[in-house]
Amino acid sequence: MKKALLISVILTLLFPAASSASVESQVIAAFIRNGDVWILQNNKEKQITNSGNIHSPPKWSKDGTWLAYQVEASTEGQSELWTYNLKTRNKKRISDSGHSAEWAPHKNHLSYIKNGILDISDLNRFYNIATGVSDYTWLPDGSGFLLSSSGTLNPDGWSSASLFIKKVGDNYEDIVLFGGVKPFFTLPREIGTNDQNKLIAVYAEQLTYSPSGKWISFVVSPTASWSMDSNMVCAIDKDGKNFEVLDEMILDVGQPKWSPSTDTLAYIAGGGRIVFGFKNKDLKVKEMPVSGTYTPAHYADLDFDWMSDKTLVVSRLKEQAWTNDFSKHPLPALYTLNMVSKKQIKITSPPEGFGDYAPQYIPSIGKLVWLRGTSLTDMKRDLWIGNPDGAEAGEWIRDVEKVVFYTG
16 A cells, blocks of 8 residues: 555656646647637647637537638628648638538538528539528538528518528539428418517527437527527427427527437527626526426526536526626626536636636536636636536636637
C-alpha cells in the first residue's frame, strides 16, 4: 500500500496537470471572437478570418475536416459562404450569397439556400436542386431533403407553409429544378395550442429528425414581426400523418433539441419576447407521446442542453419584470435536472455581476462548458469548463461570442 501511494505521489509531482491538459487537448472547436472565426485545436487558438463580419455559428462537416461559415458582405444582409480545410488550411468561397448551410450526413458536400433556391456544392462546383425553399434538412441517410416552402400573401390573406421530400442521387446534373418533389404535409392555415392561442402558419423552420428518424420537430412562425412574440414548436411523424402542436415558444430562448439517442424532445415554452420580462419561460420535455414541465415556480429558463437521455443542464434565473437598466437584470446560474429522480441541483455560483449562459455538454470528454458574462446580450463572454456536476470549473477561453464543438 505504501509503495503504491509513493508511486502515485511521484507521478503527481512529475505530471501535475497531465489529466486536465490531455482532456482539453482532445477537443476541436470553432468560435467567434470580435466577428472572426477562430479554431481551437490541441488546446491552441488560431485565427482563421479577419473580416470582423461573422456572427452566425460555423458548421462542422461530418468528419471534422471542413468548416463552413458565413461572412456578412453587405448591409442588406447578403452573406458570402466560405469553407476552411483544417488539414490544408485553405479557405475557399463557395457562393457570393448563401445562407442556411448544412453538410451532408454521408460526405463532404455542402447544401445552402441562395435566393430561394437550394444548391449543393461538391466544393468544386454547385448544382441547383430545388426552388421555392425557405428552409430544409437532409434526410438522415443523405438520400435527399425535407423541404419547407413558406406561405404567401394572397388577396384572401396568408396561405400556410408546406413540406416536401426531394430525393437526390450522386449525379446532381440529372436533378430537375422545378418539380421532382413528393408532397409531405401542408400545415393548417392557423395553428395553436387552443382556440385563444393561434397564429398563421407562414413559415416552418428548424426541421430536425429524431435519433430514430421516426419523428421530425420544427418551429412554425407567423410573419417576421409577429414571430418576435409567438411561435409554435411542432412535431410530425416520418410519414407525414401524425401532426401535433406541442407548445408556444419564442426564437430567442433555448431552441428545441432531441435527446442523444431517444425520441425525447426538450424545449423552452412560453410566448412573449424577453423585453416583456424574464418570466413565463419553462423547460418542457416531450417523450413521444407523453410530456412534462420541469421549471420551478418563480423561475425562468433561458437555455439548456442534454447530458444524457435522462439528464439536462439548464441556464436558469429568477423571474423578474423587464427594465432598461441592464445592471438590474437577473443573472442565471446552471442547474442539472434528472428526469427519473426529479432532482434539480444548482451547480454554478457565478460572482456578483455575472451569469452563466449557453451550456453545452461535450460527450467525447465528459465535460460541461458554458459562457460566463455580464448580460444576455454580452458579446465578450468567457468560456468556462467543468465536470457535469460543476466541480473543478475554470475559465478556458476569453472573449467568445459563440462556440461550436466538433462532436463527430
